[in-house]
Amino acid sequence: MSVVTNLGRTAARAVGGLALDASHGVLTAAAGVRAAATGHTIGPATLRVHVVILSDEAGRPLCAPEAVRPALRRADEVLRREAGIRVRVARLQVIDEPAPPRALDPRANQLLLLDDVLGRTEFYRRHEAPVDVATLAVGTPVTVVVVRRIAGRTTGCSLGISADWVIVQAGLFDAADPGSYDETVLVHELGHALNLPHRRDRRNLMFPESSPPDGLRGTALHPWQEAILHANRHVVPGVAQPR
Numbered sequence: 001m002s003v004v005t006n007l008g009r010t011a012a013r014a015v016g017g018l019a020l021d022a023s024h025g026v027l028t029a030a031a032g033v034r035a036a037a038t039g040h041t042i043g044p045a046t047l048r049v050h051v052v053i054l055s056d057e058a059g060r061p062l063c064a065p066e067a068v069r070p071a072l073r074r075a076d077e078v079l080r081r082e083a084g085i086r087v088r089v090a091r092l093q094v095i096d097e098p099a100p101p102r103a104l105d106p107r108a109n110q111l112l113l114l115d116d117v118l119g120r121t122e123f124y125r126r127h128e129a130p131v132d133v134a135t136l137a138v139g140t141p142v143t144v145v146v147v148r149r150i151a152g153r154t155t156g157c158s159l160g161i162s163a164d165w166v167i168v169q170a171g172l173f174d175a176a177d178p179g180s181y182d183e184t185v186l187v188h189e190l191g192h193a194l195n196l197p198h199r200r201d202r203r204n205l206m207f208p209e210s211s212p213p214d215g216l217r218g219t220a221l222h223p224w225q226e227a228i229l230h231a232n233r234h235v236v237p238g239v240a241q242p243r
């Protein structure tokens with residue numbers, strides 16, 4: 001694919017994502033007003049998550065699927081408590097096909113965005129959850145790709161609304177290594193995938209740094225962050241229930 005085509009795709013997804021997020025947010029707010037007027041409460045919203053674990057050059061999985069479960073449970077616990085969103089794991093799977101080196105050991109942040117534009121993230125997109133055209137992409141899962149090593153000090157990375165996938169480093173799920181084990185990174189990257197920017201408050205989930213084992217970031221969210229999450233097209237609104 002040409003650079004121009006890839007750039008067009010990345011930009012179109014970003015713009016399309018923004019437009020969908022805005023209209024979806026209005027609908028969500030309207031449902032809340034309607035439910036309040038008719039004596040109903042809105043049940044928890046749902047975020048579907050796919051997890052794919054890459055395999056190295058020798059075909060060895062980077063980690064066991066079960067090793068990712070505690071971080072997924074943590075994501076569910078944090079998003080339910082702070083935002084009324086439950087996390088449903090729709091797929092948790094090892095990709096047996098050996099991944100190419102640039103997928104195993106990707107670059108971070110702006111360089112990852114550049115690689116996406118240059119068509120170098122094809123392996124991730126090939127294994128991400130398919131977009132459901134019938135529902136206009138509302139409720140499309142976020143795909144979490146477990147990679148071997150991200151360049152620099154970064155252990156997780158998201159391209160925000162321009163991609164439906166995030167990457168996290170396998171060492172985050174290695175409970176035998178307290179210096180790298182960190183359950184907050186997966187849910188932090190989900191936050192980015194749902195449009196949340198960084199926040200300079202150590203107690204907040206979107207604080208940029210987290211240093212295991214003693215300097216982990218907090219998992220709190222502010223009400224405006226909760227509102228952004230609910231306006232996101234990946235989040236399926238809860239259904240109205242009688243009070």
Ligand SMILES: [Zn+2]
Pocket residue numbers: 188192198207208
């Ligand atoms: Zn971040």
